[in-house]
Amino acid sequence: MPEAQMRIDLSSVRVPLITPEYITVQLNGSFLNTVRQSDLIVSRPAASRTFNYDSNASLQIVVTEYSINSALNAFWLIGNLTHNVTDQDIPPEIPIRLNLKWLKTLIPTITKYYPDETTEFVLNVKAGKAPSVKITEELVYLEALVSFTVYLKGDHDSLTEVVAWDSIFTTSLKLSISNWTIYPILLDAGFSNTSIVRSSIGEFSDQKIERTLDVATMFSVPLLNSNKKGYELPASTIIDFNLTKIECFKGYLTLETTPNYLPLDIRSLFNSTQNATEEQSKDGNTLAEVEEQKISGNTPSDDDNEI
16 A cells, blocks of 8 residues: 555654643654655744643644645655546536547647547646645645646557646635534635646647636636535544634644543443454464465464464
């Protein structure tokens, strides 16, 4: 799994501050790629954040731009920030079709090289570098270098690259939280600094492509907001964090909550522990260790297990 290449450093960076009213623990919060750990290119925060004395919440979590950007950087290094868009992925509300008949409106000369206007293409979209987040009062700004590559579909699922370009994508959004799930609301989005990187079909206007991307974004933002897609935070079966407030400040955001501790089901806890125990083999090895022995040819025989 690519996600196994990510880890987070939660080591304490300062001695915890303990007072009669509260305890403050400052953690590192760096997300790292375990394969390319030296590629952390995010600047650390200049100063720490202080406790909100006016809050009635018993638990306050402060997340800086640094932690978010280090997570985006580590995720980008894995290679997960890429996606192939096909014509079937385009909602009917968006006036764009991924075939040469539509692409001809952007690149009039393309049918000189590929005359069949019914030919569909695949649009590969990927982050050219790690996206970056800037947090201000109330809003979050995201900027990303996006690389687009057009591949024409051919026989036997073959793909032929015809053109590639880069654009800078920017967006601003608000964050809300409900039932321990964060919901982003896009306010605006757009593209700029579009430039052609490669082309096998001659020269054409990069500004026309940029205007088309902006039109697609104009239609996409309301659709994305109407879907109300949320991102669940890591949850606990014994602690309820549903009553949580999220706020944005310059350089960081805060989560304030008062945990509600749920009744512990001892029976289910015992059953889960018992099931884990039963997964061990007769000779005391775990199933994973037995499989490893099989691969190496060192699996013990039935005779070896006899007393």
